[in-house]
Amino acid sequence: APISGQNECIKCGPGQEHLLRLECNPCIGNRISPEAGFGSCVTCPAGSQANTEKTGCICRVGFYSQLIIGAGGERKLDCSPCPFGGICDEEGLTVDTVKTAPGFWKQEDGSRLRCQLPEHCTGGLNNTCSAFRDPTQPLCAVCDSGTRDSISDPTCKVCPSTGGAV
Numbered sequence: 001a002p003i004s005g006q007n008e009c010i011k012c013g014p015g016q017e018h019l020l021r022l023e024c025n026p027c028i029g030n031r032i033s034p035e036a037g038f039g040s041c042v043t044c045p046a047g048s049q050a051n052t053e054k055t056g057c058i059c060r061v062g063f064y065s066q067l068i069i070g071a072g073g074e075r076k077l078d079c080s081p082c083p084f085g086g087i088c089d090e091e092g093l094t095v096d097t098v099k100t101a102p103g104f105w106k107q108e109d110g111s112r113l114r115c116q117l118p119e120h121c122t123g124g125l126n127n128t129c130s131a132f133r134d135p136t137q138p139l140c141a142v143c144d145s146g147t148r149d150s151i152s153d154p155t156c157k158v159c160p161s162t163g164g165a166v
Contacts, residue, residue: 015054017041027054047079049091064093085112087123099125105139115139117154132156 082088085104103118
């Protein structure tokens with residue numbers, strides 16, 4: 001609250017906005033003020049909700065956050081719908097923490113592709129493949145060194161040793 005006779009504007013803390021530049025009120029609803037002196041509270045983007053402290057926005061279940069940098073260098077949080085082949089089953093996920101669904105492969109750009117045989121790709125946070133499949137190869141399509149698969153049996157199996165020279 002302002003001091004009697006005070007003529008200067010006051011600086012409100014995080015999670016607050018000033019009313020007529022004379023007193024601070026907490027941000028309400030889905031609005032935040034991320035830092036001291038921010039001024040007015042701003043509304044969180046679609047697909048997100050304000051945190052308890054009203055200092056930041058958290059993307060809801062089914063969405064993930066990514067930082068968008070505008071042409072002028074301005075930074076803003078964007079909550080995007082979960083990507084194809086992704087699992088967004090908890091709030092607060094980022095582009096780096098979206099898990100990959102079983103049967104999908106995550107590419108370097110974050111997009112996901114359906115695997116040729118769903119059982120080859122087990123999903124998870126990083127690209128994981130079924131047993132004896134090479135996780136460094138796209139779509140888990142290649143068996144590890146020393147193993148092989150066949151058209152009749154797509155499971156990678158250790159090659160039998162011949163006991164002789166090749």
